[in-house]
Amino acid sequence: MLKEEKYQKLKDIIKIYLPEDVAVTDIEQDSHFMNNLNINSANLVDIVLDVEDAFDIRLENDDMDKMQTVNDAMAIIDAKLAEK
Amino acid sequence: MKESYNWILKQLPYSEPFLFVEEILNINDKGVEGAYQFSPDADFYKGHFKNNPVTPGVILTECSAQIGLVCLGIYLLGEKTKLENIGIGMSSSEMEFLLPVFPGERVKVVSELVYFRFQKLKCEVKMYNEDDKLVCKGILAGMIGVANE
Numbered sequence: 001m002l003k004e005e006k007y008q009k010l011k012d013i014i015k016i017y018l019p020e021d022v023a024v025t026d027i028e029q030d031s032h033f034m035n036n037l038n039i040n041s042a043n044l045v046d047i048v049l050d051v052e053d054a055f056d057i058r059l060e061n062d063d064m065d066k067m068q069t070v071n072d073a074m075a076i077i078d079a080k081l082a083e084k
Numbered sequence: 085m086k087e088s089y090n091w092i093l094k095q096l097p098y099s100e101p102f103l104f105v106e107e108i109l110n111i112n113d114k115g116v117e118g119a120y121q122f123s124p125d126a127d128f129y130k131g132h133f134k135n136n137p138v139t140p141g142v143i144l145t146e147c148s149a150q151i152g153l154v155c156l157g158i159y160l161l162g163e164k165t166k167l168e169n170i171g172i173g174m175s176s177s178e179m180e181f182l183l184p185v186f187p188g189e190r191v192k193v194v195s196e197l198v199y200f201r202f203q204k205l206k207c208e209v210k211m212y213n214e215d216d217k218l219v220c221k222g223i224l225a226g227m228i229g230v231a232n233e
Contacts, residue, residue, distance in 0.1 A: 042175030042227055045204035064202045 001081075003074075006055075010073055013050045017043040031070045047073075055081060095158045095167045096150070101127060104147035111159050115196040115207070118151035124187035139185040144211060144220050145177050152195030152209040157228035160200055171231040175204065179222035183213065190214055203229030 007029075015024045019038045026037065033039045039047070044067070048059050051073065057080035059067075067073050089108040096105060110117040122139055129137035154172065161170065185191060191211050198206040206225040213219050 040175070042204055042225060045202045048202060049199070061202065 006077060007074065009054055010051065010070065010077070013047055013054060014039075014070070016050070017047055027070060029069075029071050029074070032068055033070070033073075034068075051077065057081065057084070091163050092155050092158050095165075095170075096154060097167060097170070097172060098150060102146075104143070104150045105155060108151075108155055109192070111156065113160060113197070115194070116152060116156040116159065117192065117194050118155055119190060119192045120147050120151065121190040122185065122187060126187070129187050137187050139187070139189070141179065141181050141220070144181065144185060144191075145179050145222075145224070147191065148179070148193050148195070148209040148211055148220065148222070149174055149177070149224050149226065151193040152207050153205055153224050153226050154228065156195060156197065156207065157200070157205045157226070160205070161228070161230065165230060169230050170228065172226065172228045174224070174226040176225045177222065179220055179224075181220045183217055183219045185213065185219055191219060198223070203227050 011024070011027055014027055014037070017039055018024065022037050031037050033044055033047070034041070048064060048067065052058055055077055057077065059076065059080070063076050067076055089111060092108060092111070093105065096103065104120050105118055106120045108116065108118045128140055128143060132138060132140045153174070158170070191213055193209060193211050195207045195209045198208055204225060205228050206223065209224055210221045211219045
């Protein structure tokens with residue numbers, strides 16, 4: 001899968017959980033899920049579960065702790081896909 | 085057998101007048117069944133509604149959450165987890181209300197685990213009255229976990 005394709009897939013998941021005061025266009029690669037995109041911890045779990053389904057991977061507690069920004073998520077997805 | 089669930093009730097972070105769990109009937113890692121009888125003297129009946137006491141939907145939701153999410157969450161975290169270390173909060177509720185619950189009625193809550201991952205617990209809950217009629221149902225989710233984990 002191309003990097004662009006992966007990024008788009010991830011953005012499509014994130015946008016479902018954005019609060020009303022954050023626009024899809026606000027999502028940048030270095031956006032912090034909680035601080036920039038105002039996503040709470042409960043919705044971050046939903047993003048992780050959707051990412052697992054979309055990419056057919058499984059994340060652990062450690063991955064969840066590391067997943068602070070969109071870039072972090074991309075790196076984790078890449079690492080998990082490489083492990084497969 | 086029910087004796088063995090007492091440790092869960094003791095761990096509940098609620099007290100009167102906001103405790104809505106009386107008994108755990110059954111619990112395992114897939115779900116929980118519990119019961120509560122609404123006291124006819126509860127304060128909210130004085131105002132909901134004027135001269136026509138009916139249990140508020142938010143209280144039915146709270147009762148469903150205390151039994152369906154919190155009791156199950158405490159069970160899943162295990163007996164050794166200390167109450168003071170448990171962080172807790174409801175994150176979403178989507179409920180439908182089908183029948184009124186009047187003062188003094190006893191209800192049973194049946195909750196089925198949807199998932200418990202990364203400290204988020206999501207359950208499908210159903211509440212039944214004494215005639216076994218469905219009173220309300222929905223999906224509840226909350227964060228529950230050891231605070232400094």
